[in-house]
Amino acid sequence: QSALTQPASMSGSPGQSITISCTGTSSDIGNYNLVSWYQQHPGKAPKLMIYEVTKRPSGVSNRFSGSKSGNTASLTISGLQAEDEADYYCCSYAGSRTWVFGGGTKLTVL
Amino acid sequence: EVQLVESGGGLVQPGGSLRLSCAASGFTFSRYAMSWVRQAPGKGLEWVSAITDNSGSTYYPDSVKGRFTISRDNSKNTLYLQMSSLRAEDTARYYCAKESDSSWTNWGQGTLVTVSS
Numbered sequence: 001q002s003a004l005t006q007p008a009s010m011s012g013s014p015g016q017s018i019t020i021s022c023t024g025t026s027s028d029i030g031n032y033n034l035v036s037w038y039q040q041h042p043g044k045a046p047k048l049m050i051y052e053v054t055k056r057p058s059g060v061s062n063r064f065s066g067s068k069s070g071n072t073a074s075l076t077i078s079g080l081q082a083e084d085e086a087d088y089y090c091c092s093y094a095g096s097r098t099w100v101f102g103g104g105t106k107l108t109v110l
Numbered sequence: 111e112v113q114l115v116e117s118g119g120g121l122v123q124p125g126g127s128l129r130l131s132c133a134a135s136g137f138t139f140s141r142y143a144m145s146w147v148r149q150a151p152g153k154g155l156e157w158v159s160a161i162t163d164n165s166g167s168t169y170y171p172d173s174v175k176g177r178f179t180i181s182r183d184n185s186k187n188t189l190y191l192q193m194s195s196l197r198a199e200d201t202a203r204y205y206c207a208k209e210s211d212s213s214w215t216n217w218g219q220g221t222l223v224t225v226s227s
Contacts (some may be wrong), residue, residue, distance in 0.1 A: 003154070036213035038155070045205060046147075046155065047218060051213035089155050093212050097160055097169040099145075104154040 004029065004090055004102035011108040015106045017078040020105045022090030023071060028100055030071040034093035037066060040104075041086045047090075050075060077107075086110040112136040113218040114206050119221030126196050130221055132189040132206030137216075140164070140184040143209040146191045148202035149220070156202075158189060160209070174200075196225045 005023040012018040021057065022029070022037075029035055035053045038046035048057050050066035063078045073092070077084055090102040118130040130146070145160040159180035167170045168180050179192040189206050203222050207214035 034212040038214075040155075045217040047215075047217075048215050049215055051211050051215075055211075057215065091157075091196070091213070097167070099157040099160075099172060101155045101157065 004092060005099055005100035006088075006090060006105045007014050008103070009106045009108055012077075012089070014080050014082065014108045015033045016080050017076060018080060018107070020075045020077075020088055020090075020107070022073045022075070022092075022102045024073070024092050024100070025071055028071075028092040028094040029073050031095070032093045033068065035066065035068060035073040036091045037064075037073075038089045038091065039084075039086045040089065046089065050097065073107065080109055111133040112208065114196055114208065114216060114218035116204065116206055116218045116221035119204065119223045121224045121226065123227050124197060124225055126225070127140040127192070127194040128196065128223060130193070130204055130206075130223070132191075132218055133151060134187045134189065134206075134208070137208070139182075144180075144189045145207050145209055145214060146178075146180060146189075146204055147207055147214070147217075148200075148204045148223075150199075150202040153202075158204075161189070193223070196223075198225050201225045 037050040040046045053068045054066045088105045094100045113135045115133045159226040161180045177195045181190045203220040205220040
């Protein structure tokens with residue numbers, strides 16, 4: 001069960017859009033439409049932002065959107081705001097009731 | 111409001127054991143699968159165990175299989191993680207999380223486990 005691959009860090013200016021990638025394999029991302037994304041601020045618990053690749057939980061801003069192509073999933077944040085500065089983790093179902101996370105991406109809002 | 115409150119963390123020697131608990135409230139606990147997810151200091155998230163709503167099945171990654179046991183008591187709305195043969199690499203904050211739609215919709219604040227001599 002290898003971790004999914006995310007860029008270690010990304011940055012953007014307020015108002016810009018950024019896209020965080022998450023690359024897996026045909027055994028996880030490529031085989032299931034069960035990718036989720038979590039936001040984590042320092043010292044806080046993770047928060048679900050996207051589930052089942054594209055769905056947003058109630059209360060999550062529509063500035064957050066998800067997509068998938070082949071073995072790679074993506075999280076796009078539009079209209080970047082200072083409060084979006086956080087760590088972001090992707091996660092995929094990997095079969096047999098197992099899950100695998102990405103290594104995380106530290107997003108800095110300049 | 112969904113609340114998940116973990117407890118039971120602390121300092122333990124390598125090779126030792128520890129049992130974590132997670133008290134759930136604000137939802138019908140017996141209807142949901144639950145998981146434990148951990149985060150080593152300064153590192154990323156790692157899923158470490160899952161249990162179905164009725165305790166019928168449990169699941170683990172290879173990194174903890176045979177050493178960790180997840181269980182639940184639906185009459186007490188409580189989730190457990192029994193950890194044995196602990197190693198330094200098990201040092202982490204352990205979160206319990208409520209599962210829905212193959213994702214974790216609610217998380218506790220976590221309990222810190224430190225494995226050190």
